Amino acid sequence: MSDPPPAALTVFPLLNIPEVRPGDDLAELLWKSMREGGLGPLAGDVLVVTQKVVSKAEGARVKLDSVQPSEQARAWAAAWGHDSRQVELVLRESKRIVKMERGLIISETKHGFICANAGIDLSNAGEEGIALLLPDDPDASARRLRERLLALTGQDLAVILSDSFGRPWRQGLTQAAIGVSGLLALLDLRGERDADGRKLHGTLIALADELADAADLVSSKTARVPAALIRGYRGPRRGKSGREGSGRDLLRPPEEDLFR
Amino acid sequence: MSDPPPAALTVFPLLNIPEVRPGDDLAELLWKSMREGGLGPLAGDVLVVTQKVVSKAEGARVKLDSVQPSEQARAWAAAWGHDSRQVELVLRESKRIVKMERGLIISETKHGFICANAGIDLSNAGEEGIALLLPDDPDASARRLRERLLALTGQDLAVILSDSFGRPWRQGLTQAAIGVSGLLALLDLRGERDADGRKLHGTLIALADELADAADLVSSKTARVPAALIRGYRGPRRGKSGREGSGRDLLRPPEEDLFR
Numbered sequence: 001m002s003d004p005p006p007a008a009l010t011v012f013p014l015l016n017i018p019e020v021r022p023g024d025d026l027a028e029l030l031w032k033s034m035r036e037g038g039l040g041p042l043a044g045d046v047l048v049v050t051q052k053v054v055s056k057a058e059g060a061r062v063k064l065d066s067v068q069p070s071e072q073a074r075a076w077a078a079a080w081g082h083d084s085r086q087v088e089l090v091l092r093e094s095k096r097i098v099k100m101e102r103g104l105i106i107s108e109t110k111h112g113f114i115c116a117n118a119g120i121d122l123s124n125a126g127e128e129g130i131a132l133l134l135p136d137d138p139d140a141s142a143r144r145l146r147e148r149l150l151a152l153t154g155q156d157l158a159v160i161l162s163d164s165f166g167r168p169w170r171q172g173l174t175q176a177a178i179g180v181s182g183l184l185a186l187l188d189l190r191g192e193r194d195a196d197g198r199k200l201h202g203t204l205i206a207l208a209d210e211l212a213d214a215a216d217l218v219s220s221k222t223a224r225v226p227a228a229l230i231r232g233y234r235g236p237r238r239g240k241s242g243r244e245g246s247g248r249d250l251l252r253p254p255e256e257d258l259f260r
Numbered sequence: 261m262s263d264p265p266p267a268a269l270t271v272f273p274l275l276n277i278p279e280v281r282p283g284d285d286l287a288e289l290l291w292k293s294m295r296e297g298g299l300g301p302l303a304g305d306v307l308v309v310t311q312k313v314v315s316k317a318e319g320a321r322v323k324l325d326s327v328q329p330s331e332q333a334r335a336w337a338a339a340w341g342h343d344s345r346q347v348e349l350v351l352r353e354s355k356r357i358v359k360m361e362r363g364l365i366i367s368e369t370k371h372g373f374i375c376a377n378a379g380i381d382l383s384n385a386g387e388e389g390i391a392l393l394l395p396d397d398p399d400a401s402a403r404r405l406r407e408r409l410l411a412l413t414g415q416d417l418a419v420i421l422s423d424s425f426g427r428p429w430r431q432g433l434t435q436a437a438i439g440v441s442g443l444l445a446l447l448d449l450r451g452e453r454d455a456d457g458r459k460l461h462g463t464l465i466a467l468a469d470e471l472a473d474a475a476d477l478v479s480s481k482t483a484r485v486p487a488a489l490i491r492g493y494r495g496p497r498r499g500k501s502g503r504e505g506s507g508r509d510l511l512r513p514p515e516e517d518l519f520r
Binding site for chain 2: 012210259
């Protein structure tokens with residue numbers, strides 16, 4: 001396969017990844033898919049993996065039958081036609097409720113993400129009666145995948161864990177980079193100058209979220225494409241301080257957030 | 261240039277676009293850049309253009325010296341160290357203030373976008389003392405660019421106008437598709453089934469925003485890369501009803517929005 005022309009960025013879907021089960025070596029499955037797809041990988045490639053397969057491999061799952069719903073969960077579920085065990089899990093995984101209205105629960109997870117249903121989902125969980133949770137520490141999950149892929153392939157890839165989040169005001173889900181390793185998540189252009197020499201005020205760019213969105217374009221929610229490889233990305237790998245990025249960099253500090 | 265392998269998506273920056281001035285034929289400038297970059301274009305390519313150059317070409321600009329600030333604008337500007345004429349423009353371009361706190365104005369523009377400063381920006385405006393406004397009708401701007409490019413190139417490209425929007429809860433700007441032509445903006449998977457055969461509940465995907473984010477990855481806020489061409493995108497061009505997408509499809513209906 002020929003290289004893309006300079007400065008172009010290419011997004012490859014990782015195909016033929018089997019259903020992932022607890023304990024699977026996800027890095028091995030991803031590498032196999034890359035090899036079979038003729039995709040190298042190359043150092044500097046950015047691998048975007050959906051949270052769902054990471055949670056599956058890590059066993060971040062709960063059997064719904066094992067969940068004893070609280071009174072609050074039962075009342076809410078009854079009022080809105082939900083599964084009370086799932087509601088209970090959402091409340092347990094939340095450290096703060098942001099809105100609980102019209103059958104929707106928007107909360108802050110223990111990690112600090114603000115999203116619907118604490119990131120818990122029943123669809124594509126792989127089995128009936130199972131709920132998948134977000135990984136305990138998505139940055140650590142990304143770092144482990146990166147380290148394992150380095151060992152397998154000899155190449156240092158950047159890794160992003162992505163999840164689908166809704167947004168106030170705008171319709172439709174986009175991707176949120178919840179875990180990051182080997183990449184700057186947030187680009188700080190404050191103090192840089194624009195093409196006219198004018199200082200750019202307050203410009204922070206959510207690079208890792210943009211990469212996760214690019215990856216989502218080659219996935220398919222109804223087929224099994226749980227990862228994509230981005231080649232040719234020329235964005236920064238570290239900040240000026242030398243620090244690598246984190247999924248937490250993309251959490252708006254509470255004191256700057258008008259919509260907590 | 262060889263085609264990318266099946267299912268891969270490639271994002272090309274459009275280089276060497278000169279400073280755009282009111283009345284310029286933007287489609288011609290974009291086409292020249294594509295030709296010089298060996299980029300065809302091909303039917304089905306998605307062209308993502310930043311709002312800023314569209315506003316420049318359309319003359320959607322205001323000389324700050326011509327703006328007479330209201331009492332409210334003067335008081336707010338004095339309190340927060342802003343330019344009262346710019347504050348006045350933000351208030352004029354807004355049909356509803358969502359939040360006005362800590363020096364920030366988050367409002368709903370006359371188009372229905374909820375964003376900071378009604379999309380008005382002084383950086384990269386091309387001249388001192390000029391503020392660029394959002395285009396009057398971004399969908400119409402996208403459609404005109406698409407029609408002009410069809411006339412010039414013989415190819416039917418999809419066109420997205422993108423702008424940088426902030427978000428509650430998450431740090432950093434991402435791209436919002438404010439105008440769309442020739443493409444489905446929002447994919448509705450409700451009623452489809454996942455890989456396990458389970459119905460996907462409530463899954464809407466903001467495809468045009470994801471495309472705009474992919475394009476932003478090859479731009480550079482400090483250089484002049486105001487457009488990108490996406491090749492190999494296999495997403496739908498029309499909805500089931502046959503209707504093409506619109507930037508307005510990505511506005512969350514007020515009755516479904518918990519954060520108005």
